[in-house]
Amino acid sequence: TCTPKTFDYVIVGSGPAGLVIANRLSADPKVTVAVIEAGDSAYSNPNVTTLPKLITEYGAGLDTSVDWSYSSAPQTYMFNRTLPYHAGKALGGTTTINGMTFLRAEKAQIDAWEELGNQGWNWDSLWDSYSAQEGFQPPNEEQRRNGATYEDAAHGFNGDLSTGFTPYLVGQGFFNTLKETSEALGYLSNSDANDGSMRGTTTWPMTIDASKSIREDAARAFYYPVAESRPNLHVFLNTTATRIVFEENECSTSEVVATGVEVISSDNTTETIRGTREVIISAGSIRSPALLEHSGIGNQAVLEPLGIKTVVSHPTIGSNLQDQPNIAIVYTSPTNWTGYPTFVSLLTASDLFGDDLPGITEEIRANISVYAGAILADYAPHTTTLEIQEKLLKHQVDLIFDANSTVPLAEILWAPAGNLIIVPFWNLLPLSRGSIHVTSPDPLLPPSINPQLFQLPIDSFVQAAIAVRVREFFATGPLSEHVTSEISPGIEAVPQNASWRDPSWATWIKKTSGTNTHPVSTCAMMSKELGGVVDKEGKVYGTKNVRVVDASIFPTQISGHLSASVYALAGRIADSILAKTER
Numbered sequence: 001t002c003t004p005k006t007f008d009y010v011i012v013g014s015g016p017a018g019l020v021i022a023n024r025l026s027a028d029p030k031v032t033v034a035v036i037e038a039g040d041s042a043y044s045n046p047n048v049t050t051l052p053k054l055i056t057e058y059g060a061g062l063d064t065s066v067d068w069s070y071s072s073a074p075q076t077y078m079f080n081r082t083l084p085y086h087a088g089k090a091l092g093g094t095t096t097i098n099g100m101t102f103l104r105a106e107k108a109q110i111d112a113w114e115e116l117g118n119q120g121w122n123w124d125s126l127w128d129s130y131s132a133q134e135g136f137q138p139p140n141e142e143q144r145r146n147g148a149t150y151e152d153a154a155h156g157f158n159g160d161l162s163t164g165f166t167p168y169l170v171g172q173g174f175f176n177t178l179k180e181t182s183e184a185l186g187y188l189s190n191s192d193a194n195d196g197s198m199r200g201t202t203t204w205p206m207t208i209d210a211s212k213s214i215r216e217d218a219a220r221a222f223y224y225p226v227a228e229s230r231p232n233l234h235v236f237l238n239t240t241a242t243r244i245v246f247e248e249n250e251c252s253t254s255e256v257v258a259t260g261v262e263v264i265s266s267d268n269t270t271e272t273i274r275g276t277r278e279v280i281i282s283a284g285s286i287r288s289p290a291l292l293e294h295s296g297i298g299n300q301a302v303l304e305p306l307g308i309k310t311v312v313s314h315p316t317i318g319s320n321l322q323d324q325p326n327i328a329i330v331y332t333s334p335t336n337w338t339g340y341p342t343f344v345s346l347l348t349a350s351d352l353f354g355d356d357l358p359g360i361t362e363e364i365r366a367n368i369s370v371y372a373g374a375i376l377a378d379y380a381p382h383t384t385t386l387e388i389q390e391k392l393l394k395h396q397v398d399l400i401f402d403a404n405s406t407v408p409l410a411e412i413l414w415a416p417a418g419n420l421i422i423v424p425f426w427n428l429l430p431l432s433r434g435s436i437h438v439t440s441p442d443p444l445l446p447p448s449i450n451p452q453l454f455q456l457p458i459d460s461f462v463q464a465a466i467a468v469r470v471r472e473f474f475a476t477g478p479l480s481e482h483v484t485s486e487i488s489p490g491i492e493a494v495p496q497n498a499s500w501r502d503p504s505w506a507t508w509i510k511k512t513s514g515t516n517t518h519p520v521s522t523c524a525m526m527s528k529e530l531g532g533v534v535d536k537e538g539k540v541y542g543t544k545n546v547r548v549v550d551a552s553i554f555p556t557q558i559s560g561h562l563s564a565s566v567y568a569l570a571g572r573i574a575d576s577i578l579a580k581t582e583r
């Protein structure tokens with residue numbers, strides 16, 4: 001049979017965003033949809049489907065065929081280290097390799113998206129999408145005994161995306177030990193972090209189909225169930241989009257019109273897949289800005305030296321990258337722990353800094369202009385202004401450092417494993433800003449990924465403040481009864497009573513941290529005045545029919561894990577595309 005090459009909608013990328021949009025648009029049999037995906041199907045790939053039974057089994061798909069396996073640019077503020085940077089390359093995108101943690105965001109964070117020029121974007125309106133998509137499978141008795149709790153009001157039960165607790169949840173009383181310790185230290189316990197109030201110690205559900213003990217990636221939720229019944233939905237696998245093709249109109253000064261996407265197939269043939277209504281880019285935070293740049297949409301200072309003609313000038317594309325650093329404290333334990341841990345403490349700035357909060361807040365506020373200057377100095381020329389950068393930082397600081405803020409700033413995972421308790425943790429909301437830009441005219445080469453972790457010293461202070469709290473947990477009963485000694489960083493590297501300002505913390509952190517690979521905001525959805533790349537419906541400013549819909553358009557980083565909110569954001573934008581076509 002002959003494959004059609006003209007569709008109403010062409011979607012690049014089949015991650016959670018691309019597949020939600022494809023699913024929703026192709027529900028109408030009269031509408032034709034193409035999805036272009038550089039990777040292959042991972043339907044029966046055991047590195048993808050198998051649920052880890054132990055934390056050491058986590059990440060089977062990493063650095064295999066379903067991972068782009070990028071590296072970061074050398075990190076100026078981390079002794080010039082280059083960090084591994086994972087991103088999924090398969091039907092299902094990064095949900096085929098991710099940790100499957102299902103945690104949405106803090107309500108105030110999504111409400112704040114509206115303040116950045118996205119009228120109508122707030123927690124309550126996003127909730128419709130969050131809950132309609134979710135098919136929550138409540139925990140069984142054994143899981144409850146091991147710490148799984150939930151609230152009905154925090155979940156949807158009838159959606160396509162199955163969520164639930166791991167069948168291998170660690171027992172041996174670990175969660176109760178953690179919870180009692182957390183409460184002894186004065187932190188909240190949270191019976192369900194998915195209702196917009198994330199703070200506290202809790203267990204998290206995962207994107208899994210608990211009934212089959214299998215990973216619920218984006219394709220399993222939104223593609224395979226409809227694939228056979230929708231001949232109007234066509235997926236091009238092993239096919240890489242190289243640039244957006246525009247209508248030739250030399251004299252037009254108005255919005256450019258996309259007519260399709262140029263692709264290279266696995267057999268190395270180049271062709272154009274035509275989209276008569278829209279081209280939707282869902283290639284993720286790393287490749288969406290790169291694809292726009294290769295198509296001539298971007299910052300002229302980046303494009304011109306590579307010989308790429310600027311079709312639409314967009315100085316901020318690829319800038320504003322926000323990612324998180326990840327590091328672990330490790331203790332030995334006399335107990336031999338088995339099972340898969342999904343235990344977390346989410347702490348706010350006041351939980352972290354306690355009595356130091358007013359002082360550090362004052363220091364941060366006094367330095368906003370300095371921070372903005374440092375960010376600008378690391379950006380490509382002419383990206384944004386000091387005034388706008390200050391405004392964006394102030395918006396973030398207000399959310400996090402207000403004395404009554406409920407926004408989690410720290411995520412601490414508790415992972416008992418064999419005779420160890422491993423505790424990865426991260427500053428959820430760094431103020432540092434990085435960038436992703438193409439460095440070659442060859443669209444098959446990956447862009448330079450530069451998260452600029454620890455560009456601003458405040459970010460390592462936050463990371464150190466978390467570390468101090470983790471040590472306090474281990475020194476407090478009943479958790480203290482389950483550990484013998486600290487093996488990372490160890491008191492030789494960081495003295496036992498080192499405060500968060502102690503330089504030994506900063507040294508260890510910068511020498512040892514990796515990235516948490518939660519990149520967002522490289523094509524931010526914000527008002528044009530603030531340097532937004534897309535409007536509140538994902539449409540790229542200056543184009544008639546190009547949208548970006550994926551994690552790259554998050555206006556800000558969030559305290560949840562990203563996939564739940566990527567699904568919901570895509571669902572909401574699908575609503576607005578459908579509402580337009582019905583008009």
Ligand SMILES: Cc1cc2nc3c(=O)[nH]c(=O)nc-3n(C[C@H](O)[C@H](O)[C@H](O)COP(=O)(O)OP(=O)(O)OC[C@H]3O[C@@H](n4cnc5c(N)ncnc54)[C@H](O)[C@@H]3O)c2cc1C
Binds near residue numbers: 101291518552
């Ligand atoms: C190691 C790791 C662990 C994570 N753990 C969690 C977790 O536990 N919970 C959670 O919620 N989130 C987690 N995340 C984050 C989450 O999975 C991603 O944020 C989310 O999948 C992003 O969705 P997306 O649609 O924006 O892009 P992606 O899921 O990255 O999808 C983009 C797709 O586009 C394709 N593509 C890119 N360029 C092109 C091109 N030019 N042509 C054709 N196709 C292209 C890619 O191959 C990919 O399939 C994790 C991420 C990583 C890397």
